[in-house]
Amino acid sequence: MAMIFSRVVITQSPVKSLPGFHGPLPFELETGYVGVDESENVQLFYYFVKSERNPQNDPLMLWLTGGPGCSTLSGPIDFKNEEYNGSIPSLELRPPSWTKFV
Numbered sequence: 001m002a003m004i005f006s007r008v009v010i011t012q013s014p015v016k017s018l019p020g021f022h023g024p025l026p027f028e029l030e031t032g033y034v035g036v037d038e039s040e041n042v043q044l045f046y047y048f049v050k051s052e053r054n055p056q057n058d059p060l061m062l063w064l065t066g067g068p069g070c071s072t073l074s075g076p077i078d079f080k081n082e083e084y085n086g087s088i089p090s091l092e093l094r095p096p097s098w099t100k101f102v
Contacts, residue, residue: 014029015031031048032046032048033045049099052097
């Protein structure tokens, strides 16, 4: 599949902290929108996370998910199947995180 963009418009926002995670993030996280049509009416939301190991040489992984009724967080964040009590969930690092390899 080939994707050709005659003009790409990107809005980006670095993310320095996440609710429920204590301390600085151990990786660089950015979110934003990429315009995918000439009038910029159609935009895709993205998360960009640099490799923790060697971002200059490690491969870049494109993760596409989401859609009607499907959260874009379902893939990058591993949810525990616990009853939600209304509080901010606690986030913790996982040693085999994919951010260490790509």
